[in-house]
Amino acid sequence: MAVRDYIRERFFPHIWCPGCGHGTVMGSMIRAIESLGIKKNDIVVVSGIGCSSRICGYLDFHSLHTIHGRALAFATGVKLSRPELTLIVPMGDGDALAIGGNHFIHAARRNIDITVIIMNNSTYGMTGGQYSPLTGYGSFATTAPYGNIDQSFDLVRLALGAGASFVARSTTYHVESMIKILEEAIAHKGFSVVEILSQCPTYFGRKNKFASAVDMLNYYKSHTTPIGSKEKEKNPDLVERGIFVREERPEYCDEYSKIIEKASRER
Numbered sequence: 001m002a003v004r005d006y007i008r009e010r011f012f013p014h015i016w017c018p019g020c021g022h023g024t025v026m027g028s029m030i031r032a033i034e035s036l037g038i039k040k041n042d043i044v045v046v047s048g049i050g051c052s053s054r055i056c057g058y059l060d061f062h063s064l065h066t067i068h069g070r071a072l073a074f075a076t077g078v079k080l081s082r083p084e085l086t087l088i089v090p091m092g093d094g095d096a097l098a099i100g101g102n103h104f105i106h107a108a109r110r111n112i113d114i115t116v117i118i119m120n121n122s123t124y125g126m127t128g129g130q131y132s133p134l135t136g137y138g139s140f141a142t143t144a145p146y147g148n149i150d151q152s153f154d155l156v157r158l159a160l161g162a163g164a165s166f167v168a169r170s171t172t173y174h175v176e177s178m179i180k181i182l183e184e185a186i187a188h189k190g191f192s193v194v195e196i197l198s199q200c201p202t203y204f205g206r207k208n209k210f211a212s213a214v215d216m217l218n219y220y221k222s223h224t225t226p227i228g229s230k231e232k233e234k235n236p237d238l239v240e241r242g243i244f245v246r247e248e249r250p251e252y253c254d255e256y257s258k259i260i261e262k263a264s265r266e267r
């Protein structure tokens with residue numbers, strides 16, 4: 001199928017600002033799904049609120065555009081009732097880790113078969129550039145005009161600590177590897193977390209003296225490195241990208257169906 005077969009053109013033009021990274025992520029999701037050959041009717045995209053959450057409406061799959069931070073709670077319900085479907089949850093950093101932080105760690109702990117794609121632009125874009133749990137110490141935001149004093153979560157470590165069985169990171173600069181990572185995350189049976197550094201030139205970029213979206217993409221290029229590269233030894237500040245963990249563990253819906261079976265035998 002062509003890329004446009006996956007798009008709901010009636011909702012276009014999209015709301016994203018020129019240079020926003022979210023369109024690149026959406027295009028990569030489409031290519032990953034196309035390459036996996038999953039039927040459109042077998043995919044459910046669930047989102048909360050935020051610029052990145054608009055992906056759910058723009059893609060022509062089953063869609064649930066829900067409330068701020070609660071996408072994983074809705075997605076868990078859908079997956080438990082229809083485990084044969086493929087669940088994908090696109091989120092922003094604030095939606096996933098502030099408002100939805102509790103849902104995030106518990107979905108990871110259960111290892112439910114859902115793929116979460118967290119577009120980390122280090123800000124709340126839709127509501128005007130407030131700082132988020134991933135803004136970073138010393139960065140500027142509408143609500144941190146003198147510099148942010150909050151430390152960030154390391155999303156990868158948080159996901160690993162909470163029990164996600166697939167954890168990866170990519171950026172909107174590294175599109176080809178992002179597509180491959182998304183393919184593997186969606187194909188993985190268990191809770192998959194993919195952090196994608198995705199530029200918000202309108203708020204994070206302007207507040208933090210990036211001249212343009214291209215400047216931000218170049219930053220992702222120069223400040224990240226593949227996991228385990230020699231560059232990281234020379235410069236420990238580089239952010240690693242790639243697949244950090246991919247493990248087979250008992251999946252929540254499988255475990256739940258065993259309970260149903262046991263209970264029905266006892267009736």
Ligand code: SF4
Nearest residue numbers: 016017020051125200
């Ligand atoms: S505000 Fe930022 S995240 Fe939202 S659409 Fe504009 S560039 Fe993208």
